Every structure is written in C-alpha cells, then in structure tokens.
Amino acid sequence: MNLKSHLIFTLYTIYGILLKVMASKGKVRGISGQYPLVQNVTVTEGGTANLTCRVEYNDNTSLQWSNPAQQTLFFGDKKALRDNRIELVRASWSELTISISDVTLSDEGMYTCSLFTMPVRTAKAYLTVLGVPEKPEIDGLTKPAMEGDHITLTCITQGSKPAADLRWFRNEKEVKGAKEVNASGKTFTVRSSLQLHVDRNDDGVAYTCRVDHVALTQTPQQATEVLEVHYAPRVEIIHSLAVPQEGQYLKLECVSKGNPSPDPVMWTKDGGELPDLDRMIVEGRELTFTSLNKTDNGTYRCEASNHLGTSSAEYVLYVYDPNALGQHGTDHALIGGVVAVVVFVTLCLIIVLGRYLARHKGTYLTNEAKGADDAPDADTAIINAEGNHAHAEEKKEYFI
Secondary structure, three states: OOHHHHHHHHHHHHHHHHHHHHHHOOOOOOOOOOOOEOOOEEEEOOOOEEEEEEOOOOOOOOEEEEOOOOOEEEEOOEEOOOOOOEEEEEEOOOEEEEEEOOOOHHHOEEEEEEEOOOOOEEEEEEEEEEEOOOOOEEEOOOOOEEOOOEEEEEEEEEEEEOOOEEEEEEOOEEEOOEEEEEEEOOEEEEEEEEEEEOOHHHOOOEEEEEEEOOOOOOOOEEEEEEOOEEEEEEEEEEEOOOOOEOOOOEEEEEEEEEEOOOOOOEEEEOOEOOOOOOOEEEEOOEEEEOOOOHHHOEEEEEEEEEOOEEEEEEEEEOOEOHHHHHHHHHHHHHHHHHHHHHHHHHHHHHHHHHHHHHHOOOOEEEOOOOOHHHOOOHHHHHHHHHHOHHHHHHOOEEEO
16 A cells, blocks of 8 residues: 555544544434445456445445455545546445446455444445356367277366356267366366267267356357368269160269278279270269160279278179060060969959859768668658667768
8 A cells, every 4th residue: 555545544544533533422423224235246357347335314424435455445435545447436425336447356355335324334245256268279189080080079268267167069969078177266277078989970070169158148159170080982883874775875973982082983894994985984983885885794893092991883784785675575564464364363263163162061961761771662661760760870960
C-alpha cells in the first residue's frame, strides 16, 4: 500500500472512530434493523464483475466495499485502492456499485459491503471466477497409419475451472473415451484417451475432441484430426453385358480400392498379353471390346498393386452366336411345353384313379350254410339253412 492509500485508510479509520463516539452521545443514530443487501457474482476470467451494495433506508451513512484481503476499495465515492481495473459505477446514500474489469482467478473470494451505522453492519458477496479452458490438442496420431495398427489418441486441455468435460466424435457420432483430471493450482488439466484398432474403414474419418465448459457460452472449443490409413488393394471386375454376343460392344471395368491408389492396373488374357490391341482398348482401369468375336473367348485377369500388396480378379468371357442363342431358346421353350403337358396328364390320371378307389371300397364274399346245396328243392334248402345251427359258427364274412 502506497503512502496516499495509507493516509486515506487512516482517515477512514479515524472517521469510523468518530462515528462511534458521536453515536455514543446520541448525535448519530443508526436505523434499527437496517442491513446492506448484496448478491454473489460469477464472472468468466477476463470479463468484468459488477459488485452492488444497496440499503432501503439510510440517514446519510456511508457504504464501503472491501476485497477478500480486507483492503478498502471504495468508501462512498472515494477510491481507496490504486487499481486501474476497479472503477466506480454508482455511489449514493442507498447504493454503492463498483466494477472490476479484466478479472483474474486471484480476484476470486469474499467481498464485504459495510454500512457505517452503530454498530457497523456488513454483508458479504462471493465473487466466483470461471477459468476458461484452452483450445484442446490431439496427440498420438501417426500419419499415415497402417491397416491393423493400434493407435491411442489423447486430447488435452488446460486452464479450466471447474474441470472441463471432453467428448469424442467419430465424424458426427459420439464415441466413448477415458478421462483423467489433474489439479494445477486453481485450474485443472483434463485428458481424454481414445483407443483405435485401425482398418480401411477409418481412412478419411474425422475424429473430433470437443471441450464443454460453463465458461464457453457460445461455440465450444474443439480440435479435429483426419485419419489417413494405408491398406493393400482389393479388386473386382464389373462387366457391361450379361450375355456377350458376337458383334457386340463390351466393357470390363477393374474396380480397385487401396491406399495408396493402385494405379495403373494390368490386364492379361489367359496368363499372357492381350492379343488384339486394335479391338481391345485399355484406358485407365477399363478394357473395351469394340466388336466381340469367338477369338475373344478366354479368362481375363485384372491385377492392381501398391507397396502393401497385390490383388487380382478374373472374368471368364464366352462369346455366344446370336443365331444359335435364338435356336437354343426355341428348343428350350419346346421342351418346357412338353414337360408341362406330361405333368398335367399325370395329375389327371392320379385324380381319376383316386375317385375310382373311393367308390369301390371292397368285395363281400359269403360262404353259404353247409347242406343247402344238397336240398331237393328251395324250401328244403331254406329249412336246412335256418335250422343248421351246428354249422352256424362256420358262417363268416370276408371284407377285402
């Protein structure tokens, strides 16, 4: 504290003593139950804090603001502490408002507003300063990465108060990381790690580390790294015709995916060079036949390579005669018609046979009563049949 501030502070102390003496003699009366009113304040580091102290009733008694170190900042409209960041906003008998600009973490603490009645009445307001986290940094990325590698990405941010939250995103989708928080004075250092098993699907993927914090009221701080993954090529052949015929135009495309790009590709036929380069045109990854003929039959191979490996694909070309293809189509139709007729007739026979068997379920065979055949006339035969109880057990019916 310099000499001037010391003198001002001494004068305010003397003034306070005088107030006590005058109050004891009844010349100054404090208002019973009168207390100053204040509110806690939260401000972001580097911002401006306004501290306001109000009273509803006052008989010309002064208000005073003091900092956490109990140094007087303002006594009424008189500035007591030489600090260019502290300014008077409003001073009256009912209000004392001051501002602290460019707030730092060291400004945080309990501030006191005093009303110099007898006895002196005070109110305390806590100033909370939020530490703004620094822009995050991502470490651990290897460029380029190789397919199959295991990589650990680490995101770090410092200076947050309270501790910041770190979130990972794979493109736009959030993924889970492992967070670690360490205190450094009044602020915190936050780390978050992300484990990756790299494959070709990670090539070109953006990994973003985002910082969420109460001090970041608008756009959150974030850092982004795009993965570059090298991998061996994979090849396939796409053809323009399902049934190649003589005289037609055919295009074979060698689609190869790899990083670095396997360019150019190599075309061969039956293990050797292409025989007719006048009709077989190679342009980049495409092999074009301007007019197919039977001599083009064979196995065509496309091969692509980069420093990580080689891949190939084959296409067996058979050129059809358009006339023979049409005749074969007719023969197939005729054969199909005959087969359909045979199947229909067979079904009809099965239905007829089934109905016949359902109507003729069996034949009854009866063995007449013994002795009836030897009777001289019909009446005797009936009498013998009805009275032949001895042979009644021999009457049987057979069902087939």
